[in-house]
Amino acid sequence: MEIASFNVNSIRAxxxxxxxxxxxxxxxxxxxxxxxxxxxDFPIELFEELGYNVALxxxxxxNGVAVLSKLPFEEINMRLPLINSGDAEDEQARYLEVVVTxxxxxxxxASIYLxxxxxxxxxxxxxxxxxxxxxxxxxxxxxxQKLLTYEEPLILCGDYNVIxxxxxxxxxxxxxxxxxxxxxxxxxxxxxxxxxxxxxxxxIDGRPHQYTYWGYQGGARAKNHGIRIDHxxxxxxxxxxxxxxxxxxxVRDREKPxxxxxxxxxxxx
DNA sequence: ATGGTTGCGTAGCAA
Numbered sequence: 001m002e003i004a005s006f007n008v009n010s011i012r013a014x015x016x017x018x019x020x021x022x023x024x025x026x027x028x029x030x031x032x033x034x035x036x037x038x039x040x041d042f043p044i045e046l047f048e049e050l051g052y053n054v055a056l057x058x059x060x061x062x063n064g065v066a067v068l069s070k071l072p073f074e075e076i077n078m079r080l081p082l083i084n085s086g087d088a089e090d091e092q093a094r095y096l097e098v099v100v101t102x103x104x105x106x107x108x109x110a111s112i113y114l115x116x117x118x119x120x121x122x123x124x125x126x127x128x129x130x131x132x133x134x135x136x137x138x139x140x141x142x143x144x145q146k147l148l149t150y151e152e153p154l155i156l157c158g159d160y161n162v163i164x165x166x167x168x169x170x171x172x173x174x175x176x177x178x179x180x181x182x183x184x185x186x187x188x189x190x191x192x193x194x195x196x197x198x199x200x201x202x203x204i205d206g207r208p209h210q211y212t213y214w215g216y217q218g219g220a221r222a223k224n225h226g227i228r229i230d231h232x233x234x235x236x237x238x239x240x241x242x243x244x245x246x247x248x249x250x251v252r253d254r255e256k257p258x259x260x261x262x263x264x265x266x267x268x269x
Numbered sequence: 270a271t272g273g274t275t276g277c278g279t280a281g282c283a284a
Contacts, residue, residue: 009284010275010276013275013276013277061277061282062284215284216273218274259274
């Protein structure tokens with residue numbers, strides 16, 4: 001089973017790029033992020049014609065996540081639970097979890113669009129956006145801890161908006177004050193992976209400076225000024241069955257590309 | 270360099 005993550009930066013702006021990549025890569029499951037549209041305007045039929053079932057959690061203008069799957073969904077969950085009873089209901093569409101049945105039983109897959117959090121500081125104080133990011137990461141940690149107790153193949157796919165180490169960016173000094181690279185962000189990410197989740201890319205391919213995102217500004221792609229922020233985080237039961245992983249960075253050089261490229265894991269599941 | 274790029278929605282925010 002091939003499982004991929006792809007932040008498309010608007011699904012309606014990617015009606016050419018996404019099907020083109022699906023036809024060549026033929027993944028079994030694809031987690032999409034940043035749809036930037038409501039469910040009613042998502043091109044469901046386009047993906048059904050390519051053989052995919054569609055699970056959707058859209059939102060107007062911002063955010064929005066989906067899972068495309070050649071296998072039928074046994075379960076769909078659109079909510080990352082809140083952790084403080086006093087928290088207002090979270091209206092941002094950033095989480096979608098599904099279960100499919102693989103060759104050896106259930107496989108749980110989530111599409112995650114972790115908050116960006118910039119600017120981290122505002123008027124010398126921690127911004128509301130950065131607080132929201134850290135709180136969201138705390139919620140993800142609690143939920144991941146629960147999912148790991150199921151002791152089943154679990155793959156948390158997505159745009160984590162975290163630059164984990166200096167090897168995941170061209171020049172870490174330029175990101176020192178960025179919400180993606182602040183020590184508190186990286187500590188919160190480690191707190192999640194330390195629960196027992198292994199990045200598929202790091203398990204198979206330890207090469208530094210392999211990126212999944214290049215911004216649109218300043219010729220970042222041509223200069224290879226990218227960052228690696230899209231990950232497939234795997235439970236032990238998933239990583240045991242991981243055969244290979246790749247980043248389809250050629251997609252970034254096509255016409256009207258997303259600023260992110262797909263990352264794909266091949267699992268014997 | 271008080272700029273850079275794209276998308277949404279049609280001004281200004283978000284990334």
